[in-house]
Amino acid sequence: MRGDLxxxxxxxxxxxxxxxxxxxxxxxxxxxxxxASVLAxxxxxxxxxxxxxxxxxxxxxYILLDGLGAWVVLCTALVYFLSSLFAVGYMRTLGEDExxxxxxxxxxxxxxxxxxxxxxxxxxxYWIAIELTTLVSTFLVGFERTAECMEAAWKxxxxxxxxxxxxxxxxxLLYWAGTFVLGPTYSLTWATLATIAPKLNPAVLxxxxxxxxxxxxxxxxxxxxxxxxxxxxxESPAPVSAMLSGALLNAAMVGIVRFLGITNAAGLNxxxxxxxxxxxxxxxxxxxxxxxxxxxxxxxxxxxxVEHMGVIALGFGFGGPFGIAGALFHMLNHSLNxxxxxxxxxxxxxxxxxREMAGIREFGRYFPRAGALWLAGAVSxxxxxxxxxxxxxxxxxxxxxxxxxxxxxxxMAVLLVIVFIGFLNHFRAMYYEEDYGAAAIAPKPxxxxxxxxxxxxxIPLVLFGFWWPNSIWSFLASIAHAVGxxxx
Amino acid sequence: xxxxxxxxxxASIFSLLAIAALLLTFVMLGSRWxxxxxxxxxxxxxxIAGLSVTVGIYAHYPELLLIxxxxxxxxxxxxxxxxxxxxxxxAVSYEVHVILQPSSSLVAGAACVVFALVxxxxxxxxxxxxxxxxxxxxxxxxxxxxxxxxxxSIRHEAISQVLGLLILENGIFLGAQVLVxxxxxxxxxxxxxxxxxxxxxxxxxxRYLASAAGTTSSLDLNRLVG
Numbered sequence: 001m002r003g004d005l006x007x008x009x010x011x012x013x014x015x016x017x018x019x020x021x022x023x024x025x026x027x028x029x030x031x032x033x034x035x036a037s038v039l040a041x042x043x044x045x046x047x048x049x050x051x052x053x054x055x056x057x058x059x060x061x062y063i064l065l066d067g068l069g070a071w072v073v074l075c076t077a078l079v080y081f082l083s084s085l086f087a088v089g090y091m092r093t094l095g096e097d098e099x100x101x102x103x104x105x106x107x108x109x110x111x112x113x114x115x116x117x118x119x120x121x122x123x124x125x126y127w128i129a130i131e132l133t134t135l136v137s138t139f140l141v142g143f144e145r146t147a148e149c150m151e152a153a154w155k156x157x158x159x160x161x162x163x164x165x166x167x168x169x170x171x172x173l174l175y176w177a178g179t180f181v182l183g184p185t186y187s188l189t190w191a192t193l194a195t196i197a198p199k200l201n202p203a204v205l206x207x208x209x210x211x212x213x214x215x216x217x218x219x220x221x222x223x224x225x226x227x228x229x230x231x232x233x234x235e236s237p238a239p240v241s242a243m244l245s246g247a248l249l250n251a252a253m254v255g256i257v258r259f260l261g262i263t264n265a266a267g268l269n270x271x272x273x274x275x276x277x278x279x280x281x282x283x284x285x286x287x288x289x290x291x292x293x294x295x296x297x298x299x300x301x302x303x304x305x306v307e308h309m310g311v312i313a314l315g316f317g318f319g320g321p322f323g324i325a326g327a328l329f330h331m332l333n334h335s336l337n338x339x340x341x342x343x344x345x346x347x348x349x350x351x352x353x354x355r356e357m358a359g360i361r362e363f364g365r366y367f368p369r370a371g372a373l374w375l376a377g378a379v380s381x382x383x384x385x386x387x388x389x390x391x392x393x394x395x396x397x398x399x400x401x402x403x404x405x406x407x408x409x410x411x412m413a414v415l416l417v418i419v420f421i422g423f424l425n426h427f428r429a430m431y432y433e434e435d436y437g438a439a440a441i442a443p444k445p446x447x448x449x450x451x452x453x454x455x456x457x458x459i460p461l462v463l464f465g466f467w468w469p470n471s472i473w474s475f476l477a478s479i480a481h482a483v484g485x486x487x488x
Numbered sequence: 489x490x491x492x493x494x495x496x497x498x499a500s501i502f503s504l505l506a507i508a509a510l511l512l513t514f515v516m517l518g519s520r521w522x523x524x525x526x527x528x529x530x531x532x533x534x535x536i537a538g539l540s541v542t543v544g545i546y547a548h549y550p551e552l553l554l555i556x557x558x559x560x561x562x563x564x565x566x567x568x569x570x571x572x573x574x575x576x577x578x579a580v581s582y583e584v585h586v587i588l589q590p591s592s593s594l595v596a597g598a599a600c601v602v603f604a605l606v607x608x609x610x611x612x613x614x615x616x617x618x619x620x621x622x623x624x625x626x627x628x629x630x631x632x633x634x635x636x637x638x639x640x641s642i643r644h645e646a647i648s649q650v651l652g653l654l655i656l657e658n659g660i661f662l663g664a665q666v667l668v669x670x671x672x673x674x675x676x677x678x679x680x681x682x683x684x685x686x687x688x689x690x691x692x693x694x695r696y697l698a699s700a701a702g703t704t705s706s707l708d709l710n711r712l713v714g
Contacts, residue, residue: 128679142693145696148711165656172663184670203610203611203614204614230712293714
């Protein structure tokens, strides 16, 4: 049952991608990809429940189904579904129908690599899966083939490949540390290393962790390794931006969390957690500063991703049941909310024909429905009450106080207020400032395909802000327990 | 057989091969010609294959012989061929603008090696491995890592950057042969294959870059800021 579901999650996008290449018709490719995303979501929804009582191993224990993996796969599948729905409307406006089969094949391939990466049990294979996500998504980033797109794609593949090679070095060092305990040949799985962690020499384990943190942190977009992120997220087509931000970053975060699990098992609570907290704060700070002074609408969303990855890193860095559960909850909320924001930004860019926020004016007046949804999303993503992100950020802060990281919580609170003011000020301008001069041409209409996924993303955000069932809390708490560390 | 108890002659061969590979990265730092970078990379890959063979024979890991064969095939022949094709097709054959002159780069590279040695010595002394080949392997691995990053930051031609990345990976591969010869073979094969895919992607990108952005130098990639 569990194995079949995992197999289906891998096969469905693969088949859809191949079929859309073989059939070669734009409409068929659209609907195939949409169907694949619905099926993948249907398979991913029960995974968190099925992972209870685990972890479960498949395929000679190369595949691992545990709470963390199931949760991240669920987030990924949600974003894949929403962005496939959005892509149907959005990609038609590009007016390049003949390139669509290729686009959807790549898109399904990207979804495939991102969906399976969190399930990899072998540390080396996980590294390869993450590297594959980069290789596939590079061509999606550069899909529009303009000079800007190619620049973004080049920076993306260069910076991320260089960064991720550090993670490989960390993995080799970790394996080396293990050979002193287990002998020269053993299987490099997360569980094996967590078991022998107390016997590993900290002189190797800590450098290995730091290298992996910087390596996977590059992919997650933690400052100061985030420099590829705003370019790649702003230049790729909007559905791809949503996937990059809502799905890919989480898949790489899994690596950091699992490495943190190993150092926790070794009883090294100090250095690893402090470093993750500092990276988190740096990302939050860089994100906040660039959000305030931002001019491009999708770059605004991209820096907001840096900021939220900082918040999630803070949660995992604080550790303990509250920190980790809050960070996981925040992962889900950020995936939904950032998809919504990129959908709105992409639609606005297409409809006004500009990437600058200065060119987008009176959005709410022209588009009452899409405008209301996007504005609600903006209020939500800044962490205002009622919405789920408020709840998850409060839980993370609570986790910080519980683990004696009060200083970091205060810094986090100040930076979040700056983000709130800066982010919503841009939305005030886009919604309520008058439309001056020659730019006052009526914007093009936005298709219902683009508005529907925005509404679908907002519903759970509101719902989870009010109501959050105990069973899910206990599920997240069980993941926190598995990661271990101080206070759990 | 572990790296602690190698006969002195074998340990010397390991060290010799590792140091020779490290020296080849200095060829990259000391030249402006893309072809020289490529030759240095190819020669280095052959040396790493040689190292795999020696480790395979003397430390009794027969599967390393297969790895050596694949290393020669992929890193020694196929990747250099692919990159040579890209170089032939593009207009630029040397680094036009250098931030750091080759001579200064050599000094910076030497500083990287010293830094790597300090770290390796520290880790080695924690593990009581000082004086074994492990420290040299660790030094070369870290030094090639640092020099690779140096290449990435001071050279701007797309091809130099790709080769800088490959140096990063070569360093890891070299270190892994000595430090963890028992690492599961499947993993190494997949990583080799992954590298091939990566270089193919880079090749496609370089062509797009040249046609869309009109340049293959990262100095001109300055549209996206802020």
